[in-house]
Amino acid sequence: MKKYIGRYSKYIRPLTILFDVSVINVLAFVFFDSDMLSFSEFLAASFIWIVCSIITSFYDVYRFTKLIQIADKCLKQIALFTIFSFAYVGFVSKSFSNVELIKYLATCFFIIVFVKYAIFNALKLFRKYYNGNQRRIIIVGNDVLSNQLVKFFNKEKDYGYALIKHFKEDELVQNVIAFCSENYIDEIYFSLDGATNTELNKYINYSDNNFKTLKFIPTKTEMISSSAEVHYYGFIPIIPSRRFPLQKPLNKLVKRTFDLVVSILVIVFVLSWMVPLIGLLIKLESKGPIFFNQVRNGLYYKEFNCFKFRSMHVNNQAHTLQATKNDSRITKIGKFLRKSSLDEMPQFLNVFLGDMSVCGPRPHMISMTNQYEQMVTKFRLRHYIKPGITGMAQTHGCRGEIENERDIINRVKYDIFYLENWSLLLDIKIIYLTVKNAVLGDKKAY
Structure with missing residues (x-):
């Protein structure tokens, strides 16, 4: 069996988290009297930031995430961290002035948000002009959404999806699977339009057993349940076949x-x-x-x-x-x-x-x-x-x-x-x- 080959991009999020926590702690030295700060303060600030980011899904940013969605995450993170920070300062009775605290928080957020957008846009440019950080994909289906998805991937190069082949109607599952194995395909986008349970199970079993990402293209809005996790590529809904907590x-x-x-x-x-x-x-x-x-x-x-x-x-x-x-x-x-x-x-x-x-x-x-x-x-x-x-x-x-x-x-x-x-x-x-x-x-x- 071919061994799984990882991507260096998996290190971006951990490094980003480390950078953000470092900014929060380093700027505390700049804005506050060091005699008033102890190790517990730095630990509390880091802990509060991480807890807030879990609540707001601040680091759940992917190549298909829209800029407006990132802005929404940033605003929620800013609001929540600010509330917790003022509450902590009041609870431990630290003599920080409100002006000092607001300047500190504003500077932290400006640097963190600027770097976050810079990394996101840098990756887009890297994918578009240098064909880096790409995922090799195929699309299986010939309905309206499948064809729209083909056009989307061919047009939006900054998403970093290299469409290797579009399989249309009446293609045998074993032929698609053989193609994926021979051409090192990373992700399969499978249309649910007219799909049988047998076909569906074959694709699920193949992806599970070969470390492939399988995503479904729904054909009708009523097929998307309220509990399903839906991603939007442009305005095209995509449903991941599996979602593990440890992928976050x-x-x-x-x-x-x-x-x-x-x-x-x-x-x-x-x-x-x-x-x-x-x-x-x-x-x-x-x-x-x-x-x-x-x-x-x-x-x-x-x-x-x-x-x-x-x-x-x-x-x-x-x-x-x-x-x-x-x-x-x-x-x-x-x-x-x-x-x-x-x-x-x-x-x-x-x-x-x-x-x-x-x-x-x-x-x-x-x-x-x-x-x-x-x-x-x-x-x-x-x-x-x-x-x-x-x-x-x-x-x-x-x-x-x-x-x-x-x-x-x-x-x-x-x-x-x-x-x-x-x-x-x-x-x-x-x-x-x-x-x-x-x-x-x-x-x-x-």
């Missing part, structure tokens, strides 16, 4: 920050004494290294070395044969480590390095991944996010050995639910259930 840049930032904080705390306060202790016990029982490293597939199938405490005698089948109940390869200390999930603790190093998350779909050994993706249609979908040390499947009875096809199907169902319903509270709940199961014991932990 701020949600990614929240999850990564949470992962870093948790992993650092565990590494400093737990692994610092646990590694020597468990390492000694492992060495006393059997020959071999303390850690067991195994190459596994992570985000978009990127390979990484997954760390564990060695729980087996050194053997030639460690990378190809999963552990089973009463497995003779497992050592005595290894049995305890696996039962208590302590063998997974070194993976907090993987979390710190960015290869894994605290919570997410569990990564499998590569030989098992290749086998499971042939068994389960939606298996590859779980690689849209980073793998986790623990996950929903593991806390809901789907841990341990995969004994039959039903086991892996159930595991993937939980993983997809997690993808579509992620929240920080859900991660905290999964961690709580993981600790609870480790203390009480899990019959599938072996």
